Amino acid sequence: MPPPLKTGATTEMRLDSADSQVExxxxxxxxxxxxxxxxxxxxxVLTWVPCKSGIDILVIPHYVLxxxxxxxxxxxxSSESESVIQGxxxxxxxxxxxxxxxxxxxxxxKALRIDLPFTPGVEISNRMVESIxxxxxxxxxxxxxxxxxxxxxFTLLSPLYQVTQLNSLAYSINSAYSKMMNNKVYVxxxxxxxxxxxxxxxxxxSIEANVNLYHFMHLILADNAVARKKSGxxxxxxxxxxxxxxxxxEFYQSEGLSPTIYSYIVGDVTIELARMVDxxxxxxxxxxxxxxxxxxxxxxxxxxxxxxxxxxxxQETLSSLNGLELSGEKIDxxxxxxxxxxxxxxxxxxxxxxxxxxxFKGRNVYxxxxxxxxxxxxxxxxGLQSGELDEFNAVSANFIxxxx
Numbered sequence: 001m002p003p004p005l006k007t008g009a010t011t012e013m014r015l016d017s018a019d020s021q022v023e024x025x026x027x028x029x030x031x032x033x034x035x036x037x038x039x040x041x042x043x044x045v046l047t048w049v050p051c052k053s054g055i056d057i058l059v060i061p062h063y064v065l066x067x068x069x070x071x072x073x074x075x076x077x078s079s080e081s082e083s084v085i086q087g088x089x090x091x092x093x094x095x096x097x098x099x100x101x102x103x104x105x106x107x108x109x110k111a112l113r114i115d116l117p118f119t120p121g122v123e124i125s126n127r128m129v130e131s132i133x134x135x136x137x138x139x140x141x142x143x144x145x146x147x148x149x150x151x152x153x154f155t156l157l158s159p160l161y162q163v164t165q166l167n168s169l170a171y172s173i174n175s176a177y178s179k180m181m182n183n184k185v186y187v188x189x190x191x192x193x194x195x196x197x198x199x200x201x202x203x204x205x206s207i208e209a210n211v212n213l214y215h216f217m218h219l220i221l222a223d224n225a226v227a228r229k230k231s232g233x234x235x236x237x238x239x240x241x242x243x244x245x246x247x248x249x250e251f252y253q254s255e256g257l258s259p260t261i262y263s264y265i266v267g268d269v270t271i272e273l274a275r276m277v278d279x280x281x282x283x284x285x286x287x288x289x290x291x292x293x294x295x296x297x298x299x300x301x302x303x304x305x306x307x308x309x310x311x312x313x314x315q316e317t318l319s320s321l322n323g324l325e326l327s328g329e330k331i332d333x334x335x336x337x338x339x340x341x342x343x344x345x346x347x348x349x350x351x352x353x354x355x356x357x358x359x360f361k362g363r364n365v366y367x368x369x370x371x372x373x374x375x376x377x378x379x380x381x382x383g384l385q386s387g388e389l390d391e392f393n394a395v396s397a398n399f400i401x402x403x404x
Contacts, residue, residue, distance in 0.1 A: 026118040030055075030132055033114045038136045045136040046088065047095040047103060048129070050120035051113075055129070058100060060109045065138075068107060086247075090140040093133045094126060138251040143293050145210035145245045146201040146265070147217045148273040151237040152282040154196035162196075165237040168227060169198065176219035179324045180212075187216045192264045197239075199270060207294045207305075207313075210245060214314050215321055217243060218334065218370050221285070221382045226327045240280040242273045243368070244288030245310075275357040276365055279393050285383040287311070287338065289352065289364035307366055308350055308400060311338055329377040338366040339386045340399065351386065353394040362395070 037043060037059045044065075046058045069081045088103065095103075104111050120129045151165055173191065180187055188203040200216070202209040227236045248267030276286045291304040305313065318334045325331070340349035356362050367389060370382040384392075 023124065026116070026124050027128065027132065029117055030114075030124075030129065033116065034133065034136050037112065037114070043136075044138055045093065045133055046107075047093055047100060048133050049095055049097055049100050049111075050126060050129070052119050053117070054113055054115045055120060056097075056100060056111050056113050057133070058103055058107075058109060058111050060107055064107055064109070086140045086142070089138055089249075090142060092130060093137055094130050135252045138249055140247065140249050140267075141205065142247045143245055144201055144205065144248060144265075144269060145213045145243065145292075146199055146248070146269045146273060147213060147244075148194070148197065148199050148242045148270075148277050149220065150194070150197040150240050150242075150277045150280075152240055153238070157234060161234045164235050166193075168231075168236045169224065169239070172220050172223040172227065173198065173200065175223045176216060179219055179326075180216060180321075183321065183324050185212055185215060185320050187212050189213070189216065190263055192262075194274075199265065199273070201265065207292065210292060210310070211314050211317055214243060214311075214336070215318070217241060217285075218336065218372070218382070219321070219324070219326075221370065222326055222372050222380050225380050225382060230327075238282050240277055240282055240284050240286075242276045242280065242286045242288070244269050244273050244276065245290040245292045246272060246288070272363065275361070275363065276355070278357060279355045279365075281384060281389070281392055283384055284389075284392070285368040285370070287366045287368045289366070308338060311336060311366075311368070326372065326374060326380070327377065329374040332373045332375055334373070335369075335371045337369055339369055339384075341386065350400040352398045352400055353392070354396040354398075355394050365394075367392075 034045060034057075037045065037057070042061060043059045044062050046060055048058075049056045065085050069085060084106075100111050103109075118124050120126050149169060151169065154162060154165065157165065177187065177189065186204075188209075189200055190203055191198045191200045193199075200213070200220075202213045202216075221239065221241060224236065224239055228238070230236075246267070246269030248265045248269045250263050250265050252263055272288055276288060280286050287307055289307055290310075291306060292310055293302050293304050295302055315336055318336065321331060321334055323330055337348075338350045340351045342348050351367060353365050353367065354362050355365055367386065368383050369385065370380075372380040372382070374380070
């Protein structure tokens with residue numbers, strides 16, 4: 001039997017909301033049954049369907065998905081197979097019987113009935129069941145914003161200074177989160193360590209969630225900058241940072257003999273960020289070249305914002321951070337932009353840089369600046385200006401003219 005679930009650890013799963021011993025017993029019964037089928041991580045739960053006094057689940061060995069992609073049917077290539085799988089795991093785990101039957105046939109696995117002392121959606125909400133089932137599977141997000149903070153020179157530090165700098169960065173993250181919450185700007189954030197920094201993403205998925213994550217990055221860097229001015233040698237990290245939007249898989253690693261309640265991500269967006277930041281200078285902020293989907297509420301269509309459009313949209317929403325305090329001083333205003341050159345009419349172009357990673361793969365990036373003006377304190381200038389990029393290892397730079 002697995003150990004009891006931890007309570008109150010994430011926004012997604014707050015078992016302290018189960019206000020009776022009966023409900024708690026139901027939840028533990030579900031977790032015990034799923035843990036048995038999970039088989040110490042050999043299997044994953046792909047989908048589930050509620051039924052009276054139980055659920056039907058499709059449990060498959062974790063390698064089945066990759067085998068399906070690598071050995072597709074004669075009329076399906078590997079990219080199409082991967083697209084099918086991503087479509088399955090990108091949505092909720094809760095499904096219907098038609099989908100369950102289809103996936104069972106597709107993957108050659110039979111659905112399994114789990115008898116429970118409750119009926120999902122009656123005694124226990126489907127949302128609670130979904131949050132527990134999710135820990136035993138994997139998910140895919142196609143367009144998720146992620147930011148990466150990397151500590152410059154981390155491997156050259158002694159272990160004591162390494163842990164001190166990681167703690168300092170973790171504090172800046174928590175401090176920025178608290179400030180945003182106090183200003184009613186919500187980021188349902190998750191993070192995972194890279195060893196010398198953190199990936200951070202917003203569990204919520206929308207253009208607003210992506211914008212709020214960019215604001216969150218602002219405040220983390222600002223808190224770090226203030227701390228660096230006050231701290232001694234090697235106690236507060238010098239950072240370089242990246243922001244990108246892309247696809248990734250999300251999973252829950254094993255902790256002892258049970259899956260942890262904290263998720264991890266891996267995929268295109270994390271790989272791109274790592275390669276971007278590898279090329280970044282100390283103190284630099286790089287933003288990837290992406291197209292982020294936006295839903296038009298008027299006609300339900302979807303259009304995509306370029307990186308330049310996204311940063312412009314982000315600048316328009318910065319007023320939500322006015323009034324926040326940094327080191328006891330209130331923020332008057334914030335300016336965030338992508339650097340370029342000033343034209344004769346006073347407007348600025350934007351530089352799009354091409355960088356090449358250690359695998360000789362090229363990618364486009366933008367250099368970002370964030371200026372924070374406070375009431376009775378010196379401004380905070382985060383990132384590097386174009387004139388400070390002489391040592392930036394870019395193979396080319398294109399100019400993007402401002403749009404009318």
